[in-house]
Amino acid sequence: MLNPQWLRSFSVLAELGSFTRTADQLGLTQAAVSQHIRHLEGELGPLLIRRPRRLELTPAGHACLAYCHEVEQADRRLALRLTESDAEHGEIGLISPGSIGLALYLELLDLQRASPGLAVRHRFAPDSEVLDAVLHNRYELGLVTLRPDDPRLAASLFAEEPLELVVPAGERGETWADLERLGFIDHPDGQAMATRLLSRRFPGHPGIRHLPLRGFSNQIGLLLEPVARGLGFTVIPRHARQAFARQEAIRVVAGGEPVVDTLWLIHRAEWPLSSRARRAVDHLRARISPGVELQ
Known part of the structure; x- marks a missing residue:
């Protein structure tokens, strides 16, 4: 050796x-x-x-x-x-989609401040990477948008995350002509999210690919900055919008049938969660998804 x-x-x-x-x-x-x-x-x-x-x-x-x-x-x-039985010390490892991760990470830091013996390790990642990381024990906890059917994973409902149409403050965004004038700010999941939401808001219109593209960012925390500067509109999950610091510079366009993503909490099924992980889950559920109990 x-x-x-x-x-x-x-x-x-x-x-x-x-x-x-x-x-x-x-x-x-x-x-x-x-x-x-x-x-x-x-x-x-x-x-x-x-x-x-x-x-x-x-x-x-x-x-x-x-x-x-x-x-x-x-x-x-x-x-x-x-250290599985110690809820006050050790690492809390969580991997999640970027949008809700913006909210989760801040809440976990509050938990760590209350218990300095804890160490938070969080990563933003798409579903496929989340599944792989939890299956191979690189992270104890994960969040995915589709419930996995792998018997090695335990999955429970964690939260629902609505999609939102976000425009610059002072803009309407209530007609297809408004969106054509503004143009679209894209992101890695932007085309798919916009298609799902706008097809319900504006049935019969040609779709997101026919709108002018005004920009792209793969940084979820910065995605609303061009919107706030009046450069276009986007479609983004609510948690990502709520994490944006300059709420006064943007506007959520209400109306239409809601489009909601379901988020599933996953961990390895073969062994129970560590005490600190269960404490973290309880903390997050109380703040992000009150009323939803771990199955």
């Missing part, structure tokens, strides 16, 4: 690209870091190409770095297993 200290030195060196900074971060001498790398290269072959201003990993170096990450993840999973 490879020495964990050698692997740690190599992992940090690969990240920082400097023997000096690696030694400073690890509290070692530069000579000690160099010795660790020499030991690893004695076992695995050349790992680094040393250039005047940078380090480059060899194929063996990339393989070693991937192994380092696997060891770190295994260590993290072991630590989680050993």
